[in-house]
Amino acid sequence: MIEQARRTQIVDCAVEVVAELGWAQASLARIAERAGISKGVISYHFTGKEELFDLLVSQIYGRITEFVVPHLDAQTTVVGRLRARFCSIAEYLRAHRAEMVALTEVLTNLRDADGTPRYGDSFNEPYYQRLEETFRAGQESGELRDFDARVMAVTVQAAIDAMVAYADTHPDHDITAHAEQLAELFERAIARRAEGEA
């Protein structure tokens, strides 16, 4: 059995380093230093920097999904699901701030050999599509008004990202209240008005 523990230890140290010092300072040497090992160990357990951070992303992303999805599934209405999305992500953010910071940092900065962003558009696309489907279903059921589901999905995701980023730079910011504000904001934005309207 290949020593799997080393890999996760290295990834954990990478999370710490990225969260504390930012992507630009997160060299393999620094990560190794943080882990108390030689630089070569990383090269031994990973084929390269890419594989290391790919594992980092998939691990954190998996944990977040694992936490958020049940909250979504507990809701029946689109408005309820959207509120659960904002609030559960805020809750996870409050408990695992460093993870979120590191994830954001890696997603926005990691590039592969030719210099193109590794997690660009293609990474958000699945989110967009699922949000779109949800919105469309709500529109057909009559719960929601008529609007461009793609623009709404992009904007919702942007609002979440902005919440995470703002919380990062403002440690005293009330994330829970922020999430509730977003929930109310978008509820008004998507819900059909009490009086009939297109």
Next chain:
Amino acid sequence: MIEQARRTQIVDCAVEVVAELGWAQASLARIAERAGISKGVISYHFTGKEELFDLLVSQIYGRITEFVVPHLDAQTTVVGRLRARFCSIAEYLRAHRAEMVALTEVLTNLRDADGTPRYGDSFNEPYYQRLEETFRAGQESGELRDFDARVMAVTVQAAIDAMVAYADTHPDHDITAHAEQLAELFERAIARRAEGEA
């Protein structure tokens, strides 16, 4: 007189290179190559990479502001001003896509010597404050409902940034329609309902 034209020429080439190849590939050597000059010329006209890209940012930012502000001032209501903000930025984006791409790229990636982002939070703060003031005024005049003006400001700015970023990666995207969707979205989010409500 110091040759000012050289500076702007170099900045223009920097815009092109960043817009086409991304920040990671925008080395001084490549910019010099694009400009058809030697690398040392850049060092002669600028104290360093920082000053070059500071000039780039302030130039582009200035042009955008110059275009957008009159559209805002033409509006009297908060909802109108917000719509004008979305639409005028979209209009500028349509006409000067490369500039916008380069600006975004530089803002998100430029770091100073110690590795901290040069244009981070502090850059958005003035926007936030002006948006906040506008929202507060609207709330006091009764045009707008009660909500957290700071969260709304952060979210509006995020929606704009997301629009720019999405337009960048989806060349066929209808930016004008996107802006109008945002205008309607946030109008519903901030406006007081027809029937009285807190």
Next chain:
DNA sequence: CTAATTTCTGGCCGTGCGTACGAAAAACAG
């Protein structure tokens, strides 16, 4: 214990970067 395998070390290599510098060239003044 010995031998084989896995894991680790520490340093070296090539690359690309921003910057500094001296010499060449051009522009300009007297």
Next chain:
DNA sequence: CTGTTTTTCGTACGCACGGCCAGAAATTAG
């Protein structure tokens, strides 16, 4: 034209990075 200043060129330096490897150390197997 001559001397001076401004601008440009090409290069070389120092640095940090990711990747790589030969050998040492530790672990495991027999």
